[in-house]
Amino acid sequence: MSDCCSSSNTRQLCYECGSSCKSVSMSTLYHQVRSPENQSIVSDNYYFCSTKICLIAYFSNTGNTIPKQYLRNYQSIQNNALCYCFDIDAEQYLSALKDQRAESIKAFVIQRTQTGECACEIRNPSGQCCLANFKNLEKIHRESLT
Numbered sequence: 001m002s003d004c005c006s007s008s009n010t011r012q013l014c015y016e017c018g019s020s021c022k023s024v025s026m027s028t029l030y031h032q033v034r035s036p037e038n039q040s041i042v043s044d045n046y047y048f049c050s051t052k053i054c055l056i057a058y059f060s061n062t063g064n065t066i067p068k069q070y071l072r073n074y075q076s077i078q079n080n081a082l083c084y085c086f087d088i089d090a091e092q093y094l095s096a097l098k099d100q101r102a103e104s105i106k107a108f109v110i111q112r113t114q115t116g117e118c119a120c121e122i123r124n125p126s127g128q129c130c131l132a133n134f135k136n137l138e139k140i141h142r143e144s145l146t
Contacts, residue, residue, distance in 0.1 A: 001130075007026075009022040009023045010022070010023045011023070011047070014046045014047070014049040014051065014059060015056065015059055015065070016049065017048070017049065017054040017056075018047055019051045021047040021059075022047060022126060022128065023045060023046065024046050024048045024058065026041075028048075028121055028124075028127035029041055029046055029066070031122035032073065032122075033057075033070050033072070034055075034072045034090070036072045042060075044060035044062055045061060046064070046066075047059055047060070048127065050126055053086065054063060056068065062138055072121050073123075082134065083130040083134075084123040084124040085088055085112070085118040085120060085123045086109055086112065086118075090110070090137055094141060097138065097141045098116050098141075102116050102138075109130070109131065110131065113129065118130075
């Protein structure tokens with residue numbers, strides 16, 4: 001798999017909502033925050049809060065914060081994006097799971113990731129690989145059937 005699937009992130013609790021959040025690279029921030037706000041980001045150790053209702057996207061231990069409304073992908077987050085690299089949202093994938101055609105979608109993403117053709121570090125606001133998102137959604141789908 002590409003480097004995007006490595007999991008060497010540290011965690012910190014979000015100041016706003018209390019969720020456990022993973023660290024992100026400065027590269028992720030610079031690509032995710034729209035201009036001109038991205039030009040005033042202070043270098044620091046940042047964490048991404050994925051909680052949909054939280055107003056903070058990124059925060060640091062020293063108190064720097066970046067609101068979700070400053071993100072390029074703000075609308076995609078609100079629309080439950082599942083894979084930012086290949087523009088797949090949760091609703092599309094759930095529909096495919098129900099129709100038993102999800103395997104080809106997931107296989108495509110896995111293949112592209114294995115060949116290094118994903119850009120998770122800069123396309124996904126969390127800077128993380130999205131493959132875990134597919135597994136989590138599949139688990140939720142299975143649980144809803146029981």
